[in-house]
Amino acid sequence: MSLSETTLTELREIAARYPEGRSGLLPMLHLVQSAEGRVTSEGIETCAEILGITAAEVSGVATFYTMYKRRPVGDYHVGVCTNTLCAVMGGDVIFERLKEHLDVGNDERTADAPGKKSITLEHVECNAACDYAPVMMVNWEFMDNMTPESAVELVDDLREGKEVRSTRGPRVVTWREAERVLAGFPDDLADEGPAAGPASLVGLGIARTNGWTAPESGAGRTAGQPQELGEAAADAGSRPSESAVVEKESGTSETAAEKGEAK
Numbered sequence: 604m605s606l607s608e609t610t611l612t613e614l615r616e617i618a619a620r621y622p623e624g625r626s627g628l629l630p631m632l633h634l635v636q637s638a639e640g641r642v643t644s645e646g647i648e649t650c651a652e653i654l655g656i657t658a659a660e661v662s663g664v665a666t667f668y669t670m671y672k673r674r675p676v677g678d679y680h681v682g683v684c685t686n687t688l689c690a691v692m693g694g695d696v697i698f699e700r701l702k703e704h705l706d707v708g709n710d711e712r713t714a715d716a717p718g719k720k721s722i723t724l725e726h727v728e729c730n731a732a733c734d735y736a737p738v739m740m741v742n743w744e745f746m747d748n749m750t751p752e753s754a755v756e757l758v759d760d761l762r763e764g765k766e767v768r769s770t771r772g773p774r775v776v777t778w779r780e781a782e783r784v785l786a787g788f789p790d791d792l793a794d795e796g797p798a799a800g801p802a803s804l805v806g807l808g809i810a811r812t813n814g815w816t817a818p819e820s821g822a823g824r825t826a827g828q829p830q831e832l833g834e835a836a837a838d839a840g841s842r843p844s845e846s847a848v849v850e851k852e853s854g855t856s857e858t859a860a861e862k863g864e865a866k
Contacts, residue, residue: 606649610638617787618653625654628664632671634786637779641672669728670743670785676778677712677721679761682740683754686729693750694737698726700751701758719762723778734802735770742781744769747800771800 606614617631618624628650635646642665651658665671683689683698701724705713712723732738735747739754746757747770760767767775773795776784784790810816 606635606638606645610634611649613786613788614649614653620787625656628654628661629668630786632661632665633782634788636672636676637782637786640675640779672723674710675712677723678777679720679775680723680725680740680742680778681758681761682725682727682730682743684728684730684732684736684738684740685726688733689729689737692736697737697739697749697751697754698724701754704755705758713762720764722758722761732803734805735800741767741769741775742778743785744773744775744781745771747771768795 613634614631617634618627621627631650631653632642632646635642635650639646647658647661647665651661654661666673681701683694683701685694685698702708705722705724707713707722707724710723710725713719713721715721727740730738730740730745732745732747735745737749739746739749739757741757741761746754749757757767761775769775773792776790776792780790
């Protein structure tokens with residue numbers, strides 16, 4: 604497959620967004636995946652030529668990050684978190700059930716079938732969504748609180764071409780459409796549904812209940828630290844340590860450094 608003139612123009616457009624063109628390599632590779640379903644040799648060579656770097660440098664990036672694929676990805680990329688918390692909560696069982704149900708191994712694509720959408724299944728690292736474990740992702744959209752049964756139902760709906768929504772709201776688009784968004788070309792779906800669910804906002808609620816706010820400046824305390832703790836830390840930080848103070852019989856005191864200078 605050859606990159607179209609439209610894709611070539613958009614690759615140059617991405618590179619032009621940055622003071623240093625090579626800073627655009629990550630979204631450029633996502634655009635290549637949007638056009639070709641994976642990072643191809645032609646895509647690597649083209650990115651290198653546009654950015655004025657070597658193909659080896661582009662290949663090094665494309666093989667370092669796991670979101671870039673060198674083998675064709677299905678219509679939907681289904682990732683199952685198998686890190687510690689999700690695994691304990693059932694992620695491993697979900698992953699094994701889906702491998703059996705789809706008849707694929709890790710990072711493999713389902714066989715093409717008439718009228719069916721294809722799926723690539725992969726176990727993925729932590730998605731920073733442990734409050735909803737076990738978590739799956741479809742083209743990087745969250746699917747929270749999954750079970751083996753709901754996971755099977757999800758992939759069946761995807762294969763049938765039914766509309767599927769993330770548990771946080773947005774409609775799930777195809778792999779290539781999602782890759783185009785990651786390249787920096789919005790699909791206007793960002794406002795569909797909440798960005799975070801109630802479990803993720805518990806800390807914010809506690810802060811509001813207690814009147815905890817971020818300071819106007821960074822001095823004295825960290826953002827969100829209770830006022831009384833911040834003031835105590837600031838007071839402690841402004842005083843010399845006890846070991847650095849020498850008490851005199853007269854009731855005055857001087858620091859160890861001052862005492863040394865006096866000598």
